[in-house]
Amino acid sequence: MTVTGEDADVDADPLEPPLVAPLRRDLTWERVQAMTQSAGHRDDAALRRIRATAAVRRGTRMTKVLSTAQLAGHLAGWLPYGFCYRSCDIAHLRDPAELALLRTDNTGDAPAAYALRWRAVDPSDYEIPMGEVQAGLSALPAHSRIGPMVLGTGFTPSTDDLIPEFVTAGFADLPLPANAQLLAYPGTGEEVVLYTYQPEQHGWLRLAGPRWRHLLDGLPGVSPDREYVPCTDAGSARLVGRINEHEYQAVADPPEEFRVRALTRAARYPVTTLCRRAEQARWRTILCWVLQRDDNWARLRLVNPDADMVAAVGARCYERGVYEVWAPLRELADHHVAELPYEL
Known part of the structure; x- marks a missing residue:
């Protein structure tokens, strides 16, 4: 959703504040659109204020548009990572050709578009690639x-839309929260929920019926x-929570529920603290995430x-x-488990 005008007042979901552009005679819609598409405006104060209105909050619905290969990967257990969007900012895009422009890989076209949708556990899990944040990407x-x-x-x-x-x-x-969904857009204007994530079982339950x-x-x-x-x-x-002095693997169901991961419902107690843990290391002085490793090699992703x-x-x-x-495991420096706490 995009709102224009200095004093625009709309009823909006508090978890998904709209993108607000305060249009004036000297700041028209066409001018704002042009600024968003020009690298020369990455440090523009007016553009920064507009961009800051499209905020991620705990419980904001996030979407990553997928290829068929990525969809299969997430069914196998891939986690959300990389470029993504607030669901409210791309809700008007339902045509597979339009959504294909938001895909992050270059695989071939498919008759339908696919996406992963989940709720944000915490705003600190997301960055805006603007100015000095991830500045190396634009070069x-x-x-x-x-x-x-x-x-x-x-x-x-985009020549037509403002998409933060x-x-x-x-x-x-990012650890996958409860009730994440794998979606399809068949080109009929409909959104089809294919699967929903079951965190306690660490698997996907199919919801698509015979029609789809x-x-x-x-x-x-x-x-x-x-x-x-x-x-x-x-x-x-993975998410780790504590109850008193005891530590448990945790499940997030934003915006309000953070609990012990347990198969029996009676054992799903709310945790009092929560953090995200993942391995980090430096290779040739460069900070990386350690995605997987064996006795000799490690798969790394640049931060x-x-x-x-x-x-x-x-x-x-x-x-x-x-x-x-991939890097030799023996060459890694400062190999450790990073712990990123959340405020509950």
Whole structure:
């Protein structure tokens, strides 16, 4: 949702504040649109004020548009990471061709568009790629990136829409909250919920009925007839909560419920503290997330990629803004488990 005018007053979901642009004679809609599409305005004070109105709050619905390969990956246990959008900012986009422009990889076209939707656990999990935040992305040459260039204005490249974009903080994997959904947009103007995430079982429950089962045909490694799909990937990040002096693996169900992960409902006690844990290390002085490792090798993702870092470690771009590389485990420095606390 975009609101224009100095004193605009609308009834909006408090978890999804609208993007507000205070239009004046000297700041027209066309002028704002042009500013969002020009890297020269990445430090413009007026544009920063407009961009700041599109805030993420605890419980804000977030969406990442997926290719068929990415959809299959999330069914296997991939976590949310990289570029994403507030669901309210792209709710008007239902056509697969329009949504394809927001995809983060360059895989071929599909007759339907797919997406992952979840609720934000905390605003600190997201960054606005604007100004000095992830500044290296906008300077990456075309041959070493995937997808549209990052403008550095906090908006995605578009000639028609103002779409605020976000990245997960440092391109981190984020633990998947309860009731996340995998969606399809078949081109009829409808939104179809294909699967919903079951955190205690760490798997996906199929909700798509016979009418929409064809949307699952042809997905790599996905059987349309399976009602429940267990995740085989454990993920590189997890939530940990405490009750008194005891520590438990936790589940987030934003905006209000944060509980012990337990199969029996009676044991799902609310936690009193909550944090996100994930492995970090430095390789050749460059800070990275450790996504997976064995006895000899580690798969790394750059936290703040720029052209020099990408060249120094030979990282490969797997999707827009996401650069990963395999490194010898013995060469990692400052290898540790990072703990990022949330305020409850």
